[in-house]
Structures are given as structure tokens and as C-alpha cells.
Amino acid sequence: MxxxxxxxxxxxxxxxxxxxxxxxxxxxxxxxxxxxxxxxxxxxxxxxxxxxxxxxxxxxxxxxxxxxxxxxxxxxxxxxxxxxxxxxxxxxxxxxxxxxxxxxxxxxxxxxxxxxxxxxxxxxxxxxxxxxxxxxxxxxxxxxxxxxxxxxxxxxxxxxxxxxxxDLVSYNTLVKAFCDMKSYDSATMLLDEMEKKGINPDAITFNTLLYAYYWNGKFEEGEKIWTRMLSKNVVPDIRSYNAKLEGLAVKKKTNEAIELIEEMRSKTIEPDTFSFNSVFKCYVNDGNLEKLKQWYDDMEKSGVVVNRGTFGILVPFLLEKGDLEFALKLCKEIFSKRYLVNEELLQGVVDSLVKESRIEEAEELVSLGKTNKYRRYKLKLPAQE
CATH class of the missing domain: 1.25.40 (Serine Threonine Protein Phosphatase 5, Tetratricopeptide repeat)
Structure with a gap:
């Protein structure tokens, strides 16, 4: 929504x-x-x-x-x-x-x-x-x-x-408009204007600002909004935490991201797909394949459903690290659960399989792409050396 x-x-x-x-x-x-x-x-x-x-x-x-x-x-x-x-x-x-x-x-x-x-x-x-x-x-x-x-x-x-x-909805929409225009100072100044008019900013107001700052690498500014949100007794929700997790991933603060996940769970806020995606980005930044796979297992055991973004983060990293087995597993999951992803993502796995002389598995992926009910992927076997 x-x-x-x-x-x-x-x-x-x-x-x-x-x-x-x-x-x-x-x-x-x-x-x-x-x-x-x-x-x-x-x-x-x-x-x-x-x-x-x-x-x-x-x-x-x-x-x-x-x-x-x-x-x-x-x-x-x-x-x-x-x-x-x-x-x-x-x-x-x-x-x-x-x-x-x-x-x-x-x-x-x-x-x-x-x-x-x-x-x-x-x-x-x-x-x-x-x-x-x-x-x-x-x-x-x-x-x-x-x-x-x-x-x-x-x-x-x-x-x-x-x-x-x-009213509050009006101001929240204006905050969103300023953030989309990257007029972050103007958006933040609206907090003071709202309070002068007796309109209390809510979770939507603060989350809009948190996403604008954290997702654009403005971590320190995001932290100021987080502090202000708490001072107004607005309780952070899953969207608030996800915004901060993404900010930590952008800043390559892996340890802090894991601590934040633990804080969420201590407050009975269960991580969702977007939470895990930010953690995956942290481990991609660190080049830590083992930890990434551990967190993927944790995600599966938690019953959290992956999304298109998950595959976009994981598959290129797996190919970079040479873990074709896991990349192949994810590709088959894409087809079996009818996820829609970029064709280039799948083609990269096909190319890597052929390079490793795993022709039958590459042909299987090409066939699955052609017969996929929801999107026909035009995957091709590259010329073999």
C-alpha cells in the first residue's frame, strides 16, 4: 500500500x-x-x-x-x-x-x-x-x-x-512532498509549524522524515528526527526501525544494525522482509558470506517471505563469492513461488553455470524461464569456449 x-x-x-x-x-x-x-x-x-x-x-x-x-x-x-x-x-x-x-x-x-x-x-x-x-x-x-x-x-x-x-493528513502529505523533492529542511521545519497549530506529528510524520534522511545517507539528521520522535512520545514501529536499519546499512554499520534487530525483538517487534534485506546489505558490504547465509536461514525459520529486493541483494553477491549452489537454489525458488525479478539477475546465474560447465543446470534454468506462467524470461545459453 x-x-x-x-x-x-x-x-x-x-x-x-x-x-x-x-x-x-x-x-x-x-x-x-x-x-x-x-x-x-x-x-x-x-x-x-x-x-x-x-x-x-x-x-x-x-x-x-x-x-x-x-x-x-x-x-x-x-x-x-x-x-x-x-x-x-x-x-x-x-x-x-x-x-x-x-x-x-x-x-x-x-x-x-x-x-x-x-x-x-x-x-x-x-x-x-x-x-x-x-x-x-x-x-x-x-x-x-x-x-x-x-x-x-x-x-x-x-x-x-x-x-x-x-489537518494532520494535510501536513503529512506536505512533508512527503518536500521529502520527495529532497527539500529536507523545509520538511523538518513543518514539525514546528504543526506544533504551533496544535497538531501533533504522528508516526507517519516521523517515519516519512526518517526514510528521507536515513535512506539518503543523512544518518546524523535521521538520528535527530529519531530523538525528537521519542521526545514527543511517538513509539517507533516496524517502519521506523526499517528506516534506521537501512541507514545503518548505507553507513556500513553492521554491528549497530544487529543490535537494533535485537532491540526490536526485545520490544516484540518482529523483523520483516525489509529488516532482513538491510541486514543482508550489511553483510554484502562486509563481504561476509557465512553470516549472510546464517541470516537467510533465520529469515526462513521466522516465516518471513522474501521479495524481489531480497534476490537482487543476494544473487549477485553469491555469484561474486562463487556460491553457485545457493544461487541456483534461489533461482529455483523464484520460479517455484512465481516471483518477478530482473531478467539480468537470472541470466547471470545461467552464464556462471555455463562457465563452470554445468550445462544441464543452465539449460534447466533457461527452460524454466521460457515456461514461467507469469513472465516469460528470454534467457540464453552463452557460447561455450
Whole structure:
């Protein structure tokens, strides 16, 4: 779930479920949603979705809206995103701010900020109130569309025009925008502004700043934010710790990273995939293959699921260290569990196997790549010397 999605969900999820009337004749909205989740033909998906929207109860289901828009946007079918969202304007729900805020958010999540702005601008003519709810949705749309400079402009001009007071969600979105623009000082200064207005920064506020500083090698600045967070009695969560772990990995502070993992566990915060990935980076920096493999075993025993980033860290290091057995094991795991990784990662293993005259195993990987259901990898056997 994206930053803005998490931020806005609590702001307007309740508002989107305005009038939940009895379903119109036909299939239940739940079964229709299940059908839409499974539909892979995008043209049929659009038609089915528009038909389903005639059901008033279906229109309260924000999850299927997000999933459908995400699927279309991922395929770069932005005209179809526009088609299904403009279709919503025929319903009476469009006079509900929560429903409209959802459309603004969905356009923004697709990078269609101009459409999001248009929906917002049309609200008065539909007798739809513009409160901090839709204001926040618009800010989020610009952040998701990578138009962060507009967030600062809107933040300065719109509240007075609309007669609204920015709230915690508003400020958190502005903090995110400044961090994305690498205007870290401006983002940090907002903490003082928030407190002057009686708005207490929360875990989202501090985590956004922690990621901005730690992930960009600004460890000392990150530590100041960490200290300030504790002074405000905001308890670090898994995201806070993961940000700091990444900062330690960037600074090649392996011992401190391991100590931080122990601190997490002492506070019953179990390391997740991102935590382990940072530890792996530490051991890659140290060139310590043995410790890396021990932590991978620990990860498996903990039931933590690997992700694409895990393979991107481990496989090149294993090849560098000549541990083809483990690299091959990971490749087979990629195929068996249907992970999607960069083709170059797998090709590197194929090349190394051929170099070591392990032709049959290399051919097996090439075959697995060609027959993979979710992505066809065009792996090739290199010419043998």
C-alpha cells in the first residue's frame, strides 16, 4: 500500500460508504467483485465494471475500485481509467464529498493529476462541499503523480479560499512532498509549524522524515528526527526501525544494525522482509558470506517471505563469492513461488553455470524461464569456449 493510500484511507474510507441501499436485482456485489478481480481481459473488465456500478452497494466498495484502476493504469490504459471514473459522474453519489474524494484519489494514483484537479474544480457546480477531506485527496493526487511542487502551492493558496484548516493528513502529505523533492529542511521545519497549530506529528510524520534522511545517507539528521520522535512520545514501529536499519546499512554499520534487530525483538517487534534485506546489505558490504547465509536461514525459520529486493541483494553477491549452489537454489525458488525479478539477475546465474560447465543446470534454468506462467524470461545459453 502506497504512502498516500495509507494516509488518505482513514480520512475518507468512512465517507465513501454513504448511503448503503438495498442491492438492485441481479448478482450480489461480493460475487461481482470476485469476478472483476479475476478478469484479465481489460476491455471486458471495463464493461463489467461499468455495469456493476449501477448497483448502489457496489459503489461503496472502494477496494475493487482501487484494484480495477491499478490494473488498468499498470497496463497504461489511461483512457479506460478515465472511462470508468467519468462514468461515475452520472450517479447521485457524485454529490457526496467522500465519493468524489475517492475519484480524485484514484485519478492521482494513476498519475492523472489534471483529471483529479478537474473533478475537484467541478465539485461546487454539483453542490458538493469542499472540505479538508477533498483538499487532502487533491494534495495526495499531486504527490502520487510526482507533481510535488504543486502540493506546496495548493497548501498555501487553497485553505483560505475554501475556508478550511489543514489537518494532520494535510501536513503529512506536505512533508512527503518536500521529502520527495529532497527539500529536507523545509520538511523538518513543518514539525514546528504543526506544533504551533496544535497538531501533533504522528508516526507517519516521523517515519516519512526518517526514510528521507536515513535512506539518503543523512544518518546524523535521521538520528535527530529519531530523538525528537521519542521526545514527543511517538513509539517507533516496524517502519521506523526499517528506516534506521537501512541507514545503518548505507553507513556500513553492521554491528549497530544487529543490535537494533535485537532491540526490536526485545520490544516484540518482529523483523520483516525489509529488516532482513538491510541486514543482508550489511553483510554484502562486509563481504561476509557465512553470516549472510546464517541470516537467510533465520529469515526462513521466522516465516518471513522474501521479495524481489531480497534476490537482487543476494544473487549477485553469491555469484561474486562463487556460491553457485545457493544461487541456483534461489533461482529455483523464484520460479517455484512465481516471483518477478530482473531478467539480468537470472541470466547471470545461467552464464556462471555455463562457465563452470554445468550445462544441464543452465539449460534447466533457461527452460524454466521460457515456461514461467507469469513472465516469460528470454534467457540464453552463452557460447561455450
Amino acid at each position: 502506497s504512502f498516500v493510500s495509507r494516509l488518505l484511507r482513514r480520512s475518507f474510507s468512512a465517507a465513501t460508504a454513504t448511503a448503503t441501499a438495498t442491492a438492485t436485482a441481479g448478482r450480489r456485489p461480493g460475487s461481482v467483485s470476485a469476478d472483476l478481480y479475476r478478469e484479465n481481459d481489460l476491455k471486458r473488465l471495463v464493461q463489467k465494471f461499468k455495469t456493476a456500478c449501477d448497483n448502489e452497494r457496489f459503489r461503496t466498495k472502494s477496494g475493487i475500485y482501487k484494484a480495477t484502476v491499478r490494473k488498468l493504469a499498470s497496463a497504461k490504459r489511461f483512457k479506460w481509467v478515465e472511462e470508468i471514473l467519468e462514468h461515475q459522474k452520472q450517479y447521485n453519489d457524485i454529490s457526496s464529498e467522500g465519493f468524489t474524494a475517492r475519484l480524485i484519489y484514484l485519478y492521482g494514483s494513476s498519475g492523472m493529476f489534471e483529471n483529479a484537479q478537474k473533478v475537484f474544480d467541478e465539485m461546487p457546480e454539483r453542490n458538493c462541499k469542499q472540505t479538508v477531506l477533498s483538499f487532502n485527496a487533491l494534495l495526495g493526487a499531486y504527490v502520487n503523480s510526482k507533481k510535488c511542487e504543486m502540493v506546496d502551492e495548493l497548501f498555501k493558496s487553497l485553505p483560505e479560499k475554501l475556508g478550511v484548516e489543514p
